[in-house]
Amino acid sequence: xxxxxxxxxxxxxxxxxxxxxxxSNDRVTAKEVHESLGAARxxxxxxxxxxxxxxxxxxxxSREKCGRSFRYAAARSREQLVALFVDGLLGxxxxxxxSAFAAFIETxxxxxxxxxxxxxxxxxxxxxxxxx
Amino acid sequence: MSGVYGFAAISLTASIIAxxxxxxxxxxxxxxxxxxxxxxxxxxxxxxxxxxxxxxxxLTVLAxxxxxxxxxxxxxxxxxxxxxxxxPHFCFEHLPHLAVSGLxxxxxxxxxxxxxxxxxxxxxxxxxLSETIRVMxxxxxxxxxxxxxxxxxxxxxxxxxxxxxxxxxxxxxRTLTRSQRRIVLAHELQHLRSGDLHWHRIxxxxxxxxxxxxxxxxxxxxxQSVEERVDDAVAxxxxxxxxxxxLLAMARAPKSPAPxxxxxxxxxxxxxxxxERQPVPNGGAFFTWLYLACLTVLPGxxxxxxxxxxxFVGLVFGV
Numbered sequence: 001x002x003x004x005x006x007x008x009x010x011x012x013x014x015x016x017x018x019x020x021x022x023x024s025n026d027r028v029t030a031k032e033v034h035e036s037l038g039a040a041r042x043x044x045x046x047x048x049x050x051x052x053x054x055x056x057x058x059x060x061x062s063r064e065k066c067g068r069s070f071r072y073a074a075a076r077s078r079e080q081l082v083a084l085f086v087d088g089l090l091g092x093x094x095x096x097x098x099s100a101f102a103a104f105i106e107t108x109x110x111x112x113x114x115x116x117x118x119x120x121x122x123x124x125x126x127x128x129x130x131x132x
Numbered sequence: 133m134s135g136v137y138g139f140a141a142i143s144l145t146a147s148i149i150a151x152x153x154x155x156x157x158x159x160x161x162x163x164x165x166x167x168x169x170x171x172x173x174x175x176x177x178x179x180x181x182x183x184x185x186x187x188x189x190x191l192t193v194l195a196x197x198x199x200x201x202x203x204x205x206x207x208x209x210x211x212x213x214x215x216x217x218x219x220p221h222f223c224f225e226h227l228p229h230l231a232v233s234g235l236x237x238x239x240x241x242x243x244x245x246x247x248x249x250x251x252x253x254x255x256x257x258x259x260x261l262s263e264t265i266r267v268m269x270x271x272x273x274x275x276x277x278x279x280x281x282x283x284x285x286x287x288x289x290x291x292x293x294x295x296x297x298x299x300x301x302x303x304x305x306r307t308l309t310r311s312q313r314r315i316v317l318a319h320e321l322q323h324l325r326s327g328d329l330h331w332h333r334i335x336x337x338x339x340x341x342x343x344x345x346x347x348x349x350x351x352x353x354x355x356q357s358v359e360e361r362v363d364d365a366v367a368x369x370x371x372x373x374x375x376x377x378x379l380l381a382m383a384r385a386p387k388s389p390a391p392x393x394x395x396x397x398x399x400x401x402x403x404x405x406x407x408e409r410q411p412v413p414n415g416g417a418f419f420t421w422l423y424l425a426c427l428t429v430l431p432g433x434x435x436x437x438x439x440x441x442x443x444f445v446g447l448v449f450g451v
Contacts, residue, residue, distance in 0.1 A: 011267050078271065079282045085268050086283050086301075089261075115400055119407045120380055123373055 008088035009058040014043070018051050019060065023078050027064075027071040143196055147189035148243055150430050151341060154185030157426035159346045164419045165353045167401065170412050171361040178335075178354045180423055185341035188430060195431040199438050250340040258333070265293040272299055278317070280305070286385030290320040292329040307385040308378065315370050315378045322362045331358075356398055363402055376406035 011019070017037055022028065025036075030049040038048050052072050055061045060081070063070040076084070161181045165174055269291065272279035281287075283301040286308070291297045298320040300313070308316065323329065335354055339347040367375045383399050434441055 008264060010263060013270075016267065016270050082268070082271050082282050085264055085271065086281065086285070086287070089264060089268070089289075090287075112400060115404070116380065116383060119376070119403050122407050123377060123380070126373060 008085060009060060014041070014047075014051050015055055017041075018048070018055060019074065019081075022061065022072060022074040027073050029066070029069050029071055031069070033072075139196070139200055143193045144240065146192050146196060146434070148240065150189040150192040151185050153430055154188035154426070155341065155343050155346065157188070158182070158184045158342055158350070161419070161423060161426065162346050162349050162353075164422070165350075167356075168410075168413060171357040171364065174353060174357040175361065177419060177423075178350055178357065182335055182338040182342070182350055182354075184423075184426060186338060188427065191427065191431040192434055195434040198435065247340050251337070254336060254340065262293045265291050268299065269294055269297060284386065286382050288316050288320055290323045290329065292324070296324045298324075303385060304382070308381055311374075312378045312381060315366060315375055316382075318366045318369060319362055319375075322365050323358075326358075326362065326365075328358050328362070356401065359402060360405060363406060367406060372406040372409060376403050379403045379406070 018033060021033055021036055025032075030045055030052055033052065034043075034045045034048040037043075038045065052061065052063075052070075056063055056072065060074070060076055061072045062075045063072045158181045161177075161184070165177055165181070167174075169177075268281065269279060272281045274280055277295075277297050279297055279299045281299050281301045284303045285301055286303040286306075287301045288304055289299040291299065298317060300316070304316065305313065332354075335351070339350060342350065363375055363379075379399060379402055383403070
């Protein structure tokens with residue numbers, strides 16, 4: 001079934017930026033992330049470290065001890081995270097309306113296959129009658 | 133001052149009664165939102181029914197306020213003096229102080245807690261949704277109004293968070309031809325043009341005041357009608373058969389193993405409507421008359437039978 005609210009991580013702008021960095025760069029330390037992102041944003045290494053820690057607790061990063069610091073890597077790929085969020089959106093709105101969101105089609109598996117075939121055959125007949 | 137307090141107590145009680153009456157009226161009216169009507173007519177009726185539990189208390193309080201002000205304005209003869217003050221009178225001058233017991237206030241608080249909690253939950257849900265969509269927009273490729281999400285499922289979304297945007301999945305790009313994608317884009321852009329996302333919000337707030345079963349029914353009718361109206365708009369440009377073919381292609385596309393459901397309405401009904409193009413009845417005047425009756429009975433009773441209502445209030449409040 002769809003993913004519940006609690007399984008969808010909340011992600012702030014800095015967390016997203018750090019994730020983007022880790023998808024391109026594997027096994028990095030907080031200092032290395034700060035050198036790439038922190039300086040431009042005017043944030044400290046401690047802030048970057050806290051962000052990495054939060055993402056680790058949200059199970060989006062893995063880490064291994066390397067001397068006195070940790071090296072972090074993305075635990076979920078970009079595609080996996082997208083799928084998680086799409087699952088969350090779709091699963092959340094089973095019976096509820098959305099406000100900021102409208103989807104093109106109902107993706108429920110309850111569509112009657114025989115009825116689909118019948119309607120397809122009507123369309124095919126019309127196309128043939130109209131000719132090329 | 134005691135007259136104003138008494139009037140406020142009576143107005144609050146009358147509002148709650150009117151709200152409940154409106155909710156029951158909406159339940160009865162929601163049975164007249166047949167699928168066979170045109171989507172525009174269904175949307176209009178749906179909106180009127182959704183408004184009923186909000187409008188009816190307002191009209192009832194308006195009627196009470198009119199009564200309270202009528203004597204000073206000389207619109208009603210001062211009949212309080214004619215037959216004495218044996219029961220409450222809906223005027224600020226003669227309405228006595230009403231000692232409403234704690235139990236009554238407790239019941240009122242519980243009744244009002246239901247819409248208050250529902251509204252709070254709606255706000256939390258909307259906020260959570262906006263956050264989720266914001267993250268999805270940053271995960272999507274592209275920076276303009278059209279964004280591509282790396283997902284194998286054939287899906288298309290419209291969002292109004294951080295400005296209008298249409299999100300297509302890579303599954304959609306693979307499933308549909310170029311001309312079919314144009315139809316999907318036209319459909320999503322039509323949602324934005326019609327302001328559907330804002331109307332969803334308004335309707336959801338109104339549905340807070342309804343009985344759960346009625347809210348579910350109205351929501352379903354609303355969403356289905358919105359999708360069908362957009363289908364019609366896109367069909368007028370591209371042809372009904374072509375729109376139906378796109379819907380069929382999306383319905384046939386590989387999906388996630390778990391059944392998921394979003395607000396695209398009932399796909400089969402949409403396709404059938406486009407393919408079969410059955411003639412649609414006009415709708416008739418019965419609904420309109422029934423709606424007007426629901427809207428006017430209670431305020432009309434307060435206005436034209438206020439003497440009986442005053443006697444009733446006297447019995448209820450022991451005044």
